[in-house]
Amino acid sequence: GAGVSQSPSNKVTEKGKDVELRCDPISGHTALYWYRQSLGQGLEFLIYFQGNSAPDKSGLPSDRFSAERTGGSVSTLTIQRTQQEDSAVYLCASSSSLSGLGEQFFGPGTRLTVL
Amino acid sequence: RKEVEQDPGPFNVPEGATVAFNCTYSNSASQSFFWYRQDCRKEPKLLMSVYSSGNEDGRFTAQLNRASQYISLLIRDSKLSDSATYLCVGHTGGFKTIFGAGTRLFVKA
Secondary structure, eight states: OOOOEEEOOOOEEEEEEEEEEEEEETOOOOEEEEEOOOTOOOOEEEEEEEETTTOBBBTSEEEEEEESTTTHHHSSEESSSGGGGGOOOEEEEEOOOSSSSSOOOOOEEEEEEEE | SSSSEEEOEEEEEEEEOEEEEEEEOOOHHHEEEEEEEEETSSSSOOOOOTTTOEEEEEEEEEEEEETEEEHHHEEOOOOOOEEEEEEEEOSSSTTTTTEOOEEEEEEEO
16 A cells, blocks of 8 residues: 655755645554654654644744644645755654554655755 | 664674664653664664564564663674664653664675
């Protein structure tokens, strides 16, 4: 079956512009995560959605970052007024685990470059 | 101190060697642990879960030591295809997932 998909695969933008990154999770997965991975670094947790519950936003680095998940499926991560330090690969993952503690399936990521 | 710490390596080993990685965690309330594998410029994929009783899958063995707050991954009979970055993952209170920075492994012929 289809895995997690993300779009765009690459995004180049100018400093100060807003960007939207999209994630389509595996059908039926209730849990959805966003991470950021800078070059040569591990994954940095950003936000977690579980069904219709309030998301865990504890990892969002600033108020320029926001995310929403419509209808419990597709999610959009928005970065406003992008800065050069926002350049990274943004990864989305979904999971069927209701506890949030199970296997996560990752999308291929969106590589964001802020000039 | 980082919540999950790993030796970044790289570990350079010949084919057939046995190699072990450790990962320490700081939050004693951490509930679940996993090892993920990430190939260069690819997304992470689950390698195996880590249980208190230990977990073995073919050439791979994962163990959890709660008293010392570390988890380990042992790879026996290393293959060229094992070359990758291995990410240690822990779940602390709630649903926040903490990834280590990864340990790079190069297996050479």
